[in-house]
Amino acid sequence: MTYENIKTIILTILVATSAFLTWNLWTYQPKYDLFETTNTVKEVTIATKKEVNQIVRPDTLLFHHSEKETYGTVSPAEIDKIIKDISVWNFNDFENVTEDMGNLPSYVHDVGKAVIMFPDSVPIDLYKSVIKIGDKNVTNFQFDRIVIDMNQVHKENGIVDFVSIDNQQVFRSHVPVSYIQNFKSQYFKLSEYSPEYKTYFAYEPSDKRIIYLPSQETKMERYQFLEKKLDSEQYKNALFSDPSVVQKSFQQSEEEYNDTSSLLRVNSDKNTLRYVKPAAGDNLTFPSGDLLKRSIDFVNAHSGWTDNYQFAEIDELNHRVIFRMYDSSGYPIFSDDPKITEIRQIWGQNEIYEYFRSNFELGLRTDDKTEVSLSSGTPVIKYLQSLDGFDPELLENVTLGYKMMLVKEAQTTFIRLEPSWFYRYDGIWESISLDETGGMNNGLE
Template sequence: MNYEKIKSIVLTVLVCISVFLTFNLWTYSPSYDTINSDGAYDVSVGEKLKDNELNTHLIKPFKLFYHGRDKTVGTTNQTEMDKVTEQLGKWSLFEIKNVSDEYSFQEINTLIQSEDKFELVFPDIVPLSVFSQGLNLEEKNVSTASFNRIIIDLNNVNRETGSIFFITVSDDKEEKAVYESQVSLASLDTFKRNFVQRALYNSVYREYIKQPINDRKTIFLPKDPEDYVSYYYYTELSSLEEYKQALFSDPNSVNMGSVDDLVTFMDVSSILTVDKNHNTFSFVNPSEEKDDGSSPAMLVQKSMEFVNDHGGWTDDYQLFSISPYENKIVYRLFLQNHPVFNDNGMAEVSQTWGQNGINKYNRPYFKLDFSFKDTAEVLLPSGSSVIYALNQVDGIDLDYVEDIAVGYKMTRDPNESRKLNFEPSWYYKYDGNWMRLSVDDKEGL
């Protein structure tokens, strides 16, 4: 083989190698690991609830009455109310229909309070479409229905089926809604055997008396005074860093500043303001303008899921108030079956929603850790004494009193920042706001 042939072969090989390398360079795609931006800041402050258990954990009645032949008995014991709602969830409810036009306001009161009725009272309106996730409700088209009372009617003489009523009566008596659902008599008979005797003879129930608040409204309050226990709890602070990771879209771009007991975290669109004195924070996203209003069902569902996404249900919080027109919702801390109140926002999780996301989010960033034996009993007066005390308060128009209940006043111990005091007291709902009623110097009876 001569020199020219060798040179031609070498040149051909080099050309082929060049073409091969050029092709690989053009078509090369590096094998990068996929980065999941959604999961990069998927943090959990506390334990997350299962999606199908959110409504049963967060939407509960806070009063239960049985209206018998000779008297009304009631309880605020959460275990007892859970037993009733558990039975309700096992029944097959069918033929639900809107019968609001068949009842006047007076007839609704008679329906609720007449003989052989169990009455479950909720703090505010509840969307039936959300609550029905825990019911065997055959008709699912209840998107606009809501209620603040459930009535189990045990008076079923000469009837083929029984009735369960979902009722809304506004405090100003301008709105009413009655939805009636059918249930088998066998289910109601079993319930009657199991619960009527408990209501009449179990110690967790006590007698309630109908008390007139004004010419248009009456309310059931305890007949006799009762002892309640004051509690003392230590708290455990949650991680502010985890809340920052959960609430900001890009936590790495957040700047921090502090002045005295106030700490701020800020990016280009949101600000998180921390009050270290009360262990609360306020997250505001001004770019998410407040919406003109949304359906109660949508507001409840997205508010439950938003907090649960970062494990924010750190204590026993329950749905307590909802304002669809303001797109605002409040979940209140409950202790020993009673709502907790605090003037500095330490006992509630509140949210205001915009068109596409959260606009404001206020809450404490601590959870109750453990209680200790340094407790004391407090004697709260009877319902009639409460009505008497209300009448003695200057500036109160009883037409604006919407509800009355026992609650706990939460205060921080002045000598120990981690220690919280919970003192039982009577509270009344006045023009949409819950106020503490001091009866120490107004007993009078």
């Protein structure tokens, strides 16, 4: 073998070795020990989360068949069916038609109108998550009524108005007329024969508002439940950014939790839970467009919907949102001060300033079924008109509902829900109860 052949063999071996080492370097994957990933902050789950359509709900349906015939219901089952149906209608071509309206309440409640009523103003931007809106450039407005016109079923497009009684504003949308035709045959016409619907009559306290009340007596159930206390420690863990530094103390009937910026008080005598973060209320400017959304998100963050709470009131000026308890039949539940049937929130610029609610939820039902009959709306209106100093301009609403009372017996607390009439006057809800002589007593007692 010549010298040149030996050099060639050695060179070939070196090249092959280099290529092998390079390949191993490129493809080498070191074996690391596996570590389980853990969340640095554990999510607190107190009760349940809810979607917008479960919280922001209509509370009354009215179908105006003629000038003397109006059928209405508060049935959650009927409301759910109708909202589910209209959620796919694809509302389009929104326009502000406020200037074309005459007397707005009369227009809303005209013959041939189906009126879906909400407790207070709802931003259309939020309600886009419930109904289908094809108009991508729709202005963000507010509404408290959805009005479906049954008189347009013979035209190419149907008309659905989103009305704000408080703001005296109307935004009109258009939908395929086939949807309204189906709505008329499935709901509007049949309401006259459905046991879920009752006849209603109109009371007009002013030219800015028409209130509809049942024309006949209404049977409602009495309820009694055991009180189920909420876990204060869970709320501490949910509401404070760093629960490990929170200090706990006791003051008479109160548990108090605090850190350097926040305070949580749980009062067992008043049955309330109040969380305050004073620094969040310093800035007076506030982007109120998403006020309702962030209020829902705040409760969802700790799954805090312990009972059947629904959106009830919004006050953008004071950055306040109220969610109220409703019973399974669709009636609102009220109480004495403090408002233990409500979840109240007041917002600062970017954070919650105050969170106020009860420290309990409804436990097991303890009594048998008991029905009571409440009067029609006629004697209620007569009673209100007889009150000293009554100003019909200040009457905002009249409704059937429940008064919650907590009764302590030995070591047990019972929650009683008593059917009653309620009216909202100058921003305040009051109750009307029948006495033994057939008269009426006024006030949340």
